[in-house]
Amino acid sequence: MAWLVERPIAHRGLHDGRAVPENSMAAFEAAVAASTPIELDVHLLADGKLAVFHDEPLQRMTGAEGRIEERTSAEIKQLRLLDTAHRIPLLDEVLDLVGQAVPLLVDIKTRKTHGALEALLFDALEASRCTYVVESFNPCSLRWFRKHAPRVLRGQLSGDFRDTKAPFHQKFLLSRYYLNFLSAPDFLAHDIRCLPNRSVERQRKRRRIPLLAWTVRTDEQLTAARQLADNIIFEAIRP
DSSP: OHHHHHSOEEETSSOOSSSSOTTSHHHHHHHHHTTOOEEEEEEEOTTSOEEEOSOSBSHHHHOOOSBGGGSOHHHHTTOOGGGSSOOOOBHHHHHHHHTTSSOEEEEEOOSOOSSHHHHHHHHHHHHHTOOEEEEESOHHHHHHHHHHOTTSOEEEEEOOOTTOOOOHHHHHHHHTTTTHHHHOOSEEEEEGGGOSOHHHHHHHHHHOOOEEEEEEOSHHHHHHHHHHOSEEEEOSSOO
């Protein structure tokens, strides 16, 4: 776990938010060139392939309607990120690019708990022989890894969910880590805007696990994160 607490991690690759979009092959190439660990997001497509993309809706990054889970790998190849020449990469393409050059922090994007995404992801990551850990807001997704691949380090993501549409009870349970009995995380990753936080402090004291702060975008946040967390997930700055 040394790299996870010692080397700042590039949020969705080293991107500039426009010419080099987030979660693009160019952003990952830049991170590899800078020897910077990469955080990336994974969705399951309609044809069983895994895509590297953050949002469920396609609109913000591609201008297209609908949700990424409704598209096939052939269909997403026709889309472009932020009107650039860059497209949504498949996970296999990213793994071929990164290889063993830098570690990966893989954010599992799923509201379902059937295990299809998790099983495909585990097989792909193991086949690539890359250095990786997984994280998710969904404790049931992490529970799959706990049961089927317990040696893979798991990170529970949380915050106050101010930007998320979800039932109050769900936000309440997740923001306070009350479902950690399912995920049994090896580390926490918490919204920097919500630190310091009593629930985080309680979990760290109880489990003695590291804390990552996300997403650090300013020098002020960087200064705070260095006092409050073991490492950062960053963008827009170069720590």
